[in-house]
Amino acid sequence: MIDDLFEYTRLSHGDVQLNLQEVDFHNLMEQLVSEFEPVAREQGITLLQELSPEPVIISMDVEQMVRAIDNLLMNATKFSLLPGEVKIGLITGEKFIQLSIENQGQPITKEQEELLFQRFYRTEPKRSDMYMPPGYGLGLSIARNIIELHSGRIWLDHQQGEYRFCIEMKRPMHANAVQQEIRQ
Numbered sequence: 001m002i003d004d005l006f007e008y009t010r011l012s013h014g015d016v017q018l019n020l021q022e023v024d025f026h027n028l029m030e031q032l033v034s035e036f037e038p039v040a041r042e043q044g045i046t047l048l049q050e051l052s053p054e055p056v057i058i059s060m061d062v063e064q065m066v067r068a069i070d071n072l073l074m075n076a077t078k079f080s081l082l083p084g085e086v087k088i089g090l091i092t093g094e095k096f097i098q099l100s101i102e103n104q105g106q107p108i109t110k111e112q113e114e115l116l117f118q119r120f121y122r123t124e125p126k127r128s129d130m131y132m133p134p135g136y137g138l139g140l141s142i143a144r145n146i147i148e149l150h151s152g153r154i155w156l157d158h159q160q161g162e163y164r165f166c167i168e169m170k171r172p173m174h175a176n177a178v179q180q181e182i183r184q
Helices: 002-012 027-042 062-076 109-114 137-148 173-183
Strands: 021-024 043-049 057-060 084-092 096-104 153-157 162-170
Touching: 021 027, 021 096, 027 057, 027 084, 027 096, 043 162, 057 062, 062 084, 062 137, 062 162, 096 137, 109 162
Parallel strands: 043 084
Antiparallel strands: 021 057, 084 096, 096 162, 153 162
């Protein structure tokens, strides 16, 4: 918890220097999903990928972005109904990318929904969870801070237990030229 709190404080007060590099986000997502699959399987969760097939070059701090996405995957797994599915989608446009992580869980109220990205806010899982450590209510707020440091945005679409966390990030103009070279 101390590490998470320290990280949250650094991120929210701008004490983080991003180590930006051009990365193929598609390959990064395939790797993250592949590494996360055993954890999900132990929980009775199937991961479904709907990733766009072409390279998606964007500028990011890989370590920070992996942390944000891992927090979302852990959250989706922890709060999914069992047996369940977590869908990971990647949509690409000329000027943006959108990552979505979807799962089915217990419904929450509108008030709870509005508090999810707040520091220390927690909703307890509705099932006993022997594999996942209890959370401290920092994961989603850390993810939000990381995405915002990348000039992106993160939000939740929720309806009656259907959760869809989305990250949208702008693609740098020069990334389109890099992708044209990769395709050729």
